[in-house]
Every structure is written in structure tokens, then in C-alpha cells.
Amino acid sequence: METGPWTLWGREYDSPLMLASGTAGFGLELMEMGMLAGVAAVVSKATTLLPRDGNVPPRIVETRYGLLNSVGLANPGVEEVLASVLPAASRLPVPLIVNVAGDTVEDYASVVERLDSSPVPVGYEINVSCPNVSAGGAAFGASPSTVEEVSRLVAAATRRPFSVKLTPNEGSMVESAAAAEEGGASAVTVCNTFLGMTVDWRTGEAPLKRGVGGYSSPALLPLTVARVHLTRRAVGIPVLASGGVGSPEDVLELLAAGATMVQVGTWLMRRPGAALELLEGVRELLDGLRGFPDGTGT
Ligand code: SIN
Numbered sequence: 001m002e003t004g005p006w007t008l009w010g011r012e013y014d015s016p017l018m019l020a021s022g023t024a025g026f027g028l029e030l031m032e033m034g035m036l037a038g039v040a041a042v043v044s045k046a047t048t049l050l051p052r053d054g055n056v057p058p059r060i061v062e063t064r065y066g067l068l069n070s071v072g073l074a075n076p077g078v079e080e081v082l083a084s085v086l087p088a089a090s091r092l093p094v095p096l097i098v099n100v101a102g103d104t105v106e107d108y109a110s111v112v113e114r115l116d117s118s119p120v121p122v123g124y125e126i127n128v129s130c131p132n133v134s135a136g137g138a139a140f141g142a143s144p145s146t147v148e149e150v151s152r153l154v155a156a157a158t159r160r161p162f163s164v165k166l167t168p169n170e171g172s173m174v175e176s177a178a179a180a181e182e183g184g185a186s187a188v189t190v191c192n193t194f195l196g197m198t199v200d201w202r203t204g205e206a207p208l209k210r211g212v213g214g215y216s217s218p219a220l221l222p223l224t225v226a227r228v229h230l231t232r233r234a235v236g237i238p239v240l241a242s243g244g245v246g247s248p249e250d251v252l253e254l255l256a257a258g259a260t261m262v263q264v265g266t267w268l269m270r271r272p273g274a275a276l277e278l279l280e281g282v283r284e285l286l287d288g289l290r291g292f293p294d295g296t297g298t
Contacts, residue, residue, distance in 0.1 A: 001256045003286050006040065008238055008261050009123060009161040009186060011095065013040035015279045016255060020242050020265030021045060021099035021125060021165070022071065026089045030272065038276035039094050043263065046101040046127050049111050051077035055132060056209040063198050066217020067266050070132045070208045073101050078114045086120040095122040099165070103135040105150050109157035116158050123160050126150060126185070128176075129167035129192035131214045138192070142171030144179035151183025161186035163240055168227060169195045177231045177239075187238040189263070190227045194220060194243075216266040218246025225257045232258025248281025 006016040019042045024030050027042035036042070054074025061068045075081070081098075089096050098121040102108045108126055115121055128147055130137035140146045147164060154162055164180035166173050168191040177188045193214025199206050206212075221244030228241045238260035245251055245264045254262045268274050 001252070002260065003289075006261060008041075008240075011122070013261075015040040015275070016251060016259075016261050016282070017275050017278060018043055018097070018240065018261050018263045019268065019275070020263035021127070022069070023265035023268050026085055026096065027092055027094070028085075028088055031092055033272065035273050036092070036094055036275070037273075038279035040261065041095045041097055041122070042092060043097045043125050044089075044099050045075060046073045046099045046130070047075050047078050047081045047111060047115070048073060048101050048103070049078055049107050051075065051080065058207055058209070061198055061207045061213070063196075063215075063217075065219050066215055067269065068196050068198060068208060068213040068215050069193065070210050070213035072132050073130055073137075078111045082114060082118055086115075086118045090120050096120055097123045097125050097163070099125040099127050101127040101130060101133075101136065102150075105140065105146060105153060107136070108150050109153040112154050112162070113157045116160065121160065123186070124154070124158070124162040125189055126154055126162055126164045127192070129165050129169075131167070131169055131193060131195050131212070132210065138167040138169050141165075141167035141176055141192075142169075144171070144175045147176045148179040148183040151180045151185045155184030163187035163189045163238075165189035165242070166191045166231075168192065168223070173227055174230050174234045177235050181235045181237050185237060187240055187260070188231060188235060189240045189242050190224065190231050190259075191243060194223070216243060218244055218250065218267060220244040221246070221250050221253065225253055228254055228257040228259050245278070248278050248285055251278055251282050252285060
């Protein structure tokens with residue numbers, strides 16, 4: 001397990017924590033509030049070729065143990081992101097990785113090509129796993145051959161590194177991870193949210209207009225640990241863990257399972273300053289481990 005500094009794509013970080021896509025926009029509000037301490041890098045909300053209004057509200061529903069979202073990739077489109085969001089994001093104190101989504105396999109490379117005209121993104125996260133859209137999304141991620149094709153097109157469109165964010169909901173994640181590597185991806189993100197639903201038992205109605213949405217919760221940790229472990233064995237590129245973090249122990253568990261970096265999302269919504277708390281906890285636990293004479297903590 002990496003015990004720090006943590007290295008991704010040739011950059012060294014003194015934190016293994018990244019902000020998961022969709023949980024902090026482009027990180028601008030957290031920056032204004034001085035709450036990016038402890039964060040190694042921000043992964044932005046998805047950017048698409050054209051602006052998207054997203055799904056009909058409500059788009060977020062809190063459940064007893066976690067969060068269901070059905071945002072539908074709402075974003076202003078790549079031209080607006082280039083014109084006004086990225087210039088503001090150039091003030092971020094940490095690197096920005098832009099999450100990219102598409103309706104067609106060609107969209108991803110087109111968006112990446114446009115984003116490459118800005119010096120701000122250090123890399124991309126290719127979102128072939130959104131559970132909340134009818135075109136593309138998880139349907140792409142479920143097919144290893146489509147994942148490979150998207151990866152090849154993106155690799156041909158940019159010299160910057162990119163991670164492919166995989167779906168746990170359809171197909172074989174491990175096969176899709178191998179396909180991403182084959183296509184030229186520089187990492188895989190394991191993984192997007194799990195398809196979930198909540199129903200009001202009194203009315204039989206689902207609060208989300210689409211019924212189902214993407215579920216995230218610290219309770220998902222063992223599901224992510226298993227997927228990180230299995231993916232780690234299948235690919236040589238970095239595995240970025242995403243899903244299930246609610247404590248410093250969770251971060252270390254994902255690193256021990258084979259993650260290179262760990263993304264934090266839902267937990268941050270509950271506690272916007274959570275990254276620093278998590279990092280301090282991680283350091284304390286690692287210091288304790290190093291305190292044992294043989295360095296193993298046993
Ligand atoms: C959404 O915008 O619906 C969520 C994005 C995702 O899960 O990829």
C-alpha cells in the first residue's frame with residue numbers, strides 16, 4: 001500500500017484524496033470557502049458537447065443510509081466551460097481533472113479536443129457509466145468493446161492522461177477495465193454509483209422522476225473494495241477508488257486493496273471540510289503503523 005506521498009500521472013501528492021465528480025462542481029465554491037485543504041485534486045462535474053438541462057427535479061433524495069441522485073449530466077456545455085468556468089478554475093490551489101460525458105462514442109473525443117485548448121485541466125475522467133441518462137452513459141461502460149473504442153478515440157485526441165470511470169451496474173467491470181487499458185487509458189475509476197431506488201411505501205411513488213437513480217453511501221465500502229481488488233489484479237494502470245468513504249480507515253482500506261488514489265463524494269456533502277479531517281486521520285493511522293518496530297503494525 002502507498003503510504004505517501006501518493007503519485008498519479010507523474011505528479012506527487014501529499015494526500016491520496018480526490019473530490020469525486022458531481023459532488024463539488026468544479027471545486028470553485030469549496031475554494032471560496034477555503035475548504036480544499038486535504039484535497040489532492042478535484043474531479044469536475046461532467047462536461048458534454050452541448051449544454052444539458054438535466055433531469056426533471058427532484059434530482060437528489062436522501063435515504064436513511066445514503067444518497068440517490070438523478071442529475072442527468074446537467075452542465076452548460078463545453079464552450080461555456082471553456083469560456084467562463086475554466087478561467088475561474090485556473091485559481092484552484094489543486095489540479096483539476098475534468099469529467100467528460102457523451103451521447104455518442106465520438107462525443108468524448110470532441111469534448112476532450114476542445115478542453116485541450118485550455119491549460120487548466122491536467123487530465124480527464126471519461127464517464128461511460130452515468131446511470132441517469134437514456135443515451136450513452138452506463139450502456140457504453142457495459143460493453144468492453146465500446147469502452148475500448150471510446151478510450152482509443154480519446155487517446156488519439158489528447159496527450160493528457162485520462163481515467164475511464166466504470167459502471168458497477170451492467171456488464172463485467174473487470175473486462176471493461178482491461179478494455180480501457182487496451183484502448184490507451186491512463187487509469188480507471190472504480191466506480192460510478194450503484195443503481196438504486198427508494199419508494200414511499202404510503203403512496204407507492206418514487207420521489208425521483210426517473211424512478212431509479214445512482215446510489216452512494218459509506219455503506220457501499222465493501223462493494224468498492226472488492227471491485228478495486230479485482231480490477232487491480234486485471235490491469236497495470238492506476239485504479240482510482242470511488243465509493244464508500246466515510247472515515248480515514250475506509251481510505252486506507254481502499255489503498256490497501258490496490259487503489260492509487262481515493263475519491264470522496266457523498267461524505268463531503270455531509271461534511272464539506274471532510275477531506276482535511278480524513279487526511280489528518282489517515283496520517284495519524286499511518287504514523288501509528290510506522291511506530292511498530294517492524295513497521296507492519298502487528
Ligand atoms: C448525473 O449527472 O446524473 C450523475 C453523473 C454520473 O453518475 O455519472
